[in-house]
Amino acid sequence: MGKHEWTSVPGEILRAGEGFRLRDVDPDGAPGFDGDKKHGEKHLAARREVLGDLQERLFAGSRVGDAPDAVLLVLQAMDTAGKGGILRHVVGGVDPQGVELAAFKAPTPEELAHDFLWRIERRLPQPGFIGVFDRSHYEDVLIGKVRALAESDEIERRYDAIVEFEKRVAASGIRIVKVMLHISREEQKDRLMERLDRPDKHWKYNPGDVDERMLWDDYMAAYQAVFERTSTPEAPWYVVPANRKWYARLAVQELLISALEDIDPQWPAADFDVEAEKKRLAAS
Amino acid sequence: MGKHEWTSVPGEILRAGEGFRLRDVDPDGAPGFDGDKKHGEKHLAARREVLGDLQERLFAGSRVGDAPDAVLLVLQAMDTAGKGGILRHVVGGVDPQGVELAAFKAPTPEELAHDFLWRIERRLPQPGFIGVFDRSHYEDVLIGKVRALAESDEIERRYDAIVEFEKRVAASGIRIVKVMLHISREEQKDRLMERLDRPDKHWKYNPGDVDERMLWDDYMAAYQAVFERTSTPEAPWYVVPANRKWYARLAVQELLISALEDIDPQWPAADFDVEAEKKRLAAS
Structure with missing residues (x-):
């Protein structure tokens, strides 16, 4: 056919469901997409319009009438996995007026004085918006x-608190899409080395990144526990192979499109008399 | 030469300086640019990379070290003049991680309980960011x-308060670029009529828009007063002809580029020992 496209639904094959094991995911893979980097980039550009149209409808529905719908994309990953690229190339493709971006750093003293979900709740997207969390409560x-x-029983408490929290958030009209960008340990080394090799990338490098890297296996175990404890029907996790940046972007774009198609936002009907307004305008 | 480009510096020819008169500006014009819509769109795409590179340097400088610099783009206009298009096509071309967008609607009761600059101060861009005000204290x-x-002496007080406020903001390291997108009354009628003609645009139409339109001359007089009272060396106004959307986008892009070039942000030097980190990373 010569047509390069998705042969499986990303939301199905990337979902961390029952029995999911992170160690079985190949970070080099491009599951479900029939094509290479060149095809992927073309497909990304082509689907940008679909995403943009859905986003505009979502936004419109919240301005007229009171559609409660919103989307929340949660991005988690080891350093260098490509969160920034998702923000530039996927999220950057939609109207910035409809996006609310929140980057969560190490908590401030004020944030630490509250429950860990306090700062999260405050940054949830308003109706009509696509919210994006660059790191999160995870x-x-x-x-x-x-x-x-934190103590291990506090960590245990948090898993349950997250599940309850996200259930409430979903019930309020926010579609939650949780993505872990999955790179290999070797790929991370290459990407960190590139940051050290290029003076225009030094600002992105932090010696602490290597300290965290030394704990790679512990992080993978912690992610595995996250998937087991918090991947729910209301707020599923998707694990996206991310050694190939073009694939990760394509997959996240498709996950966002699916969430929006699930909402199926419609252009709201006019809440004024169109013909009367035409006359009034013509006379003005 | 066959090369289509700026023949004058937009920041000079569009600036509302001494003796500026709004009525002398032709909203249909494309001053300083040698080319038509096709050339303009090509030029916009070509300059996007320059803007993106400058933005990234600005951002980097605030992450490492403590460069205080930021940019604030203030957008004011009559309805339909194209603020949204500037946000999508100019601001949307830079990394969303480096942009802080604030849309100011009719003030809330809480906002009204404070001085009119209270809500503005809270949304000023942090160092390293490009802040964009969609409407503003103006x-x-x-x-x-x-x-x-408000009473007329309160309006008088506000002009002076704005000038003092912006002087302080500029001194803190924020380059202020104030833009009025200038369309003609006839062009607005056409654009509003299009919103009424297309069901997918009804949500953008508000009967109140026609009420404001009826006061067109009063608004132009109020803008003229704004330019006379608040266009300062620290925070100049630029009046951008906007009947041709492609021209307005191109001009605002160039004004942003100029503001960033004026800052001239440099890649920050590493605040760690690069060679030592390479060894540590290689061993990890």
Whole structure:
């Protein structure tokens, strides 16, 4: 056929469901897409319009009437896995007026004085928006667990608290799409080395990145626990192979499109008399 | 030569300086650019990379070290003048991680309980960011004046307060670029009519838009007063002819590039021992 496209639904094959094992995922893979980098980039550009149209409908529905729908994309990954590229190349393709981006760093003293979900709740997307979390409450059960920043029974409590929290968020009208970008340990070494080799990339390098890297297996175990404890029907996890950047971008784009298609936002009907307004405008 | 490009510096010819008169600006014009729509769109795409590179340097400088620099783009216009298109096509071309967008609507009761600059101050861009105001504190001397939402001596006070405020903001390291997108009254009628003709645009139409339109001359007089009272060396106004959308986008892109070039952000030097880190990484 010569047509390069998805042969499986990304939302189905990438989903961390019952019995999922992170170690079985090949970070070099490009599952479900029939094509190479060149095809992938072309497909990404072609689907941008579909995503943009859906986003605009979502936004419109919240401006007129009171559609409660929104989308929340949660991005988690080891350093250098490509969160920034997703933001530039996938999220950057939609109207910035309809996007709310929140980057969660190490918590401030004020944030630490509250429950770990306090700062998260405050950044949930409003109706009509696509919210994107660059890191999230999952840090509190990832670095929080690996670095033992909290007692283990507190970590246990958090898994359950997250599930309840996300259930409530989903019920309020927010479609939650949780993505882990999965790179290999070797790929990370190459990418960090590139940052060291290029003076225009030095600012992206942090010696602490290597400290976390040394704990790679512990992080993978913590991610595995996250998938087992928090991948729910209301807020599923998707594990996206990310050694090939073009594939990861394509897959996340498709996950966003699916979430929006699931909402199926419609252009809202006019809440004014169109013909009367035409006359009024013509006379003005 | 066959090369289509700027023949004058937009920041010079579009600036509302001493003796500026809004009525002398032709909204149909494309001053300083040698080319038509096709050339303009090509030029916009070509300059996107320059803008993106400067933005990344600006961002980098604030992450390592403590460069205080930021940019604030203030967008003001009559309805349908194309603010949204500037956001999509100019601002949308840079990394969303480096942009802070604030849309100012009619003030909330909480906002009204404070001075009119209170909500503005809270949304100023952090160092390293490009902040964009979709409407701004200028509403308080535009609709505020035209609709007499405040006494005339309060309006007078606001002009001076704005000048002082912007002087302080500029001194803190924020380059302020204030843009009025200038369309003609006839062009607005056509654009509003298009919104009424297309069901997928009804959500963008508001009967109140026609009410404001009826006060066109009052608004132009209020803008003229704004330019006379608040176009300062620290925070100049630029009036951009906007009947041709491609020209307005091109001009605003160039104004942003100029502001960034004026900052001239450099890649920050590594604050760690690069060779030592390479060894540590190689061993990890």
